Amino acid sequence: MSYTTPSISDTHTVSVLLVDDDPALSELLAIRLESHGFDVTLASSGHAALRQLANGPVDVVITDLRMEHMDGLALNQKLQAQYPGLPVVMMTAHGSIPDAVDAIEQGITAFITKPINSEELLAAIDKALPEHRATQLTDPDNFHGLYHQSLSMRQLVQQIKAIAPSQANILIQGESGTGKEVTARAIHLASSHSQGPFIAINCGALPAHLLESELFGHKKGAFTGAISDKQGLIQSADKGTLLLDEIGDMPLDLQVKLLRVLQEKTVRPIGGQHEQTVDVRILSASHRNLAQAVSEGKFREDLYYRLNVVAIQLPALRERVEDIPLLANLFIKQLAAGQKRLSLDATTALLRYAWPGNIRQLHNVVEYCVAMTPGKLITADTIISALPEQDDKQGFVGLNDAKRQFERDYLIKVLALCENSVPQAAKLAQRNRSDFYKLMKKHDIK
Numbered sequence: 001m002s003y004t005t006p007s008i009s010d011t012h013t014v015s016v017l018l019v020d021d022d023p024a025l026s027e028l029l030a031i032r033l034e035s036h037g038f039d040v041t042l043a044s045s046g047h048a049a050l051r052q053l054a055n056g057p058v059d060v061v062i063t064d065l066r067m068e069h070m071d072g073l074a075l076n077q078k079l080q081a082q083y084p085g086l087p088v089v090m091m092t093a094h095g096s097i098p099d100a101v102d103a104i105e106q107g108i109t110a111f112i113t114k115p116i117n118s119e120e121l122l123a124a125i126d127k128a129l130p131e132h133r134a135t136q137l138t139d140p141d142n143f144h145g146l147y148h149q150s151l152s153m154r155q156l157v158q159q160i161k162a163i164a165p166s167q168a169n170i171l172i173q174g175e176s177g178t179g180k181e182v183t184a185r186a187i188h189l190a191s192s193h194s195q196g197p198f199i200a201i202n203c204g205a206l207p208a209h210l211l212e213s214e215l216f217g218h219k220k221g222a223f224t225g226a227i228s229d230k231q232g233l234i235q236s237a238d239k240g241t242l243l244l245d246e247i248g249d250m251p252l253d254l255q256v257k258l259l260r261v262l263q264e265k266t267v268r269p270i271g272g273q274h275e276q277t278v279d280v281r282i283l284s285a286s287h288r289n290l291a292q293a294v295s296e297g298k299f300r301e302d303l304y305y306r307l308n309v310v311a312i313q314l315p316a317l318r319e320r321v322e323d324i325p326l327l328a329n330l331f332i333k334q335l336a337a338g339q340k341r342l343s344l345d346a347t348t349a350l351l352r353y354a355w356p357g358n359i360r361q362l363h364n365v366v367e368y369c370v371a372m373t374p375g376k377l378i379t380a381d382t383i384i385s386a387l388p389e390q391d392d393k394q395g396f397v398g399l400n401d402a403k404r405q406f407e408r409d410y411l412i413k414v415l416a417l418c419e420n421s422v423p424q425a426a427k428l429a430q431r432n433r434s435d436f437y438k439l440m441k442k443h444d445i446k
């Protein structure tokens with residue numbers, strides 16, 4: 001294998017911190033690395049390396065194992081604690097590689113043995129960097145709790161930012177677990193109603209009569225069991241936002257009542273004589289296709305148009321694979337306070353899975369893996385053991401379809417690993433750019 005430049009350095013100069021207490025060797029390696037376009041900083045000890053890092057971040061640390069005062073493993077421990085996910089390449093004298101499992105547990109990305117061969121060194125850096133870039137949480141885009149990185153989500157967030165301040169009713173559609181409620185909350189927080197309450201109700205979770213009373217409230221004695229006046233959620237959400245989740249499950253007679261609220265901006269409790277004025281932003285969500293429910297006569301067309309002044313379609317997680325490592329790392333950070341991380345194979349296993357339960361399922365899988373991993377490194381085996389068994393015969397496809405599917409998945413994963421940089425992805429896939437573009441076109445990947 002012949003390396004001239006690192007595979008990801010096309011758009012960004014890769015910075016390397018080289019830690020070795022042998023100045024002659026350091027100088028030599030620095031000259032070699034600089035001739036390949038790296039930006040190299042030298043440190044003559046572990047302590048000096050930590051001081052350098054405090055002055056500014058680097059992309060990768062290359063350190064000698066044997067050093068006085070603080071050896072490479074001790075330095076690595078400090079690095080992983082202070083800069084989780086920072087790739088560390090360890091240089092060792094021949095025969096002194098510590099137990100590999102132990103080393104991987106300690107988060108070391110690669111080992112190279114002395115005497116250092118340039119190609120091996122470049123290959124080790126190359127191996128270290130994509131993992132680092134694909135799994136680290138650099139600066140995730142966070143719009144009021146809606147974390148994202150993919151192009152489709154960034155475009156969607158732009159759309160949300162534009163419409164959130166208006167009073168428009170918004171219908172949020174997407175598969176179960178794609179983040180409809182998180183999105184609704186983000187819209188509320190970005191709106192002029194953000195100082196008011198945010199209330200969510202699942203219209204599919206209650207029988208019709210209870211749902212009516214929950215939404216509209218009731219007067220004492222309105223029906224058996226109505227022992228006192230009760231305020232409905234529409235009124236409780238006054239000056240705030242009400243999310244009607246699974247709106248498609250709302251019975252038709254309640255749909256009529258809801259339409260009146262939207263048209264008149266008033267609500268009348270069950271058994272009440274008077275309409276009461278309310279100022280509430282209505283957001284609704286559904287995992288079902290409401291337009292289809294309208295065409296089947298299961299949902300009122302007039303209500304559909306009232307609710308659907310603006311439509312937001314959340315993509316399934318498998319359609320925004322770049323968000324998978326980002327969200328998995330976010331959940332690990334939340335659940336394990338940065339004490340654990342994903343191996344490269346584990347990230348690949350996450351990227352290969354189709355996530356029918358979307359982000360909720362990803363969260364559950366990460367939670368399981370964090371609990372099942374005693375050390376630092378979450379492995380692919382643990383991820384795979386957390387995923388439900390797929391029924392191999394159901395949905396079995398022919399060889400041609402399987403090849404096509406593989407090719408598409410492969411392109412998406414390579415692009416995700418390279419943060420959508422086609423030149424880098426083409427290099428990683430060992431294809432020239434125009435071939436790679438042709439493949440993307442063939443599979444309709446933008």
Ligand SMILES: Nc1ncnc2c1ncn2[C@@H]1O[C@H](COP(=O)(O)OP(=O)(O)OP(=O)(O)O)[C@@H](O)[C@H]1O
Nearest residue numbers: 145146147175176177178179180181182287359360
């Ligand atoms: N962009 C995101 N960033 C961080 N966490 C998210 C994001 N989207 C969803 N989640 C998390 O995923 C889980 C499911 O999200 P949410 O309940 O909003 O999905 P949903 O589409 O409303 O699901 P359902 O259709 O089942 O009601 C929650 O734990 C939520 O915090």
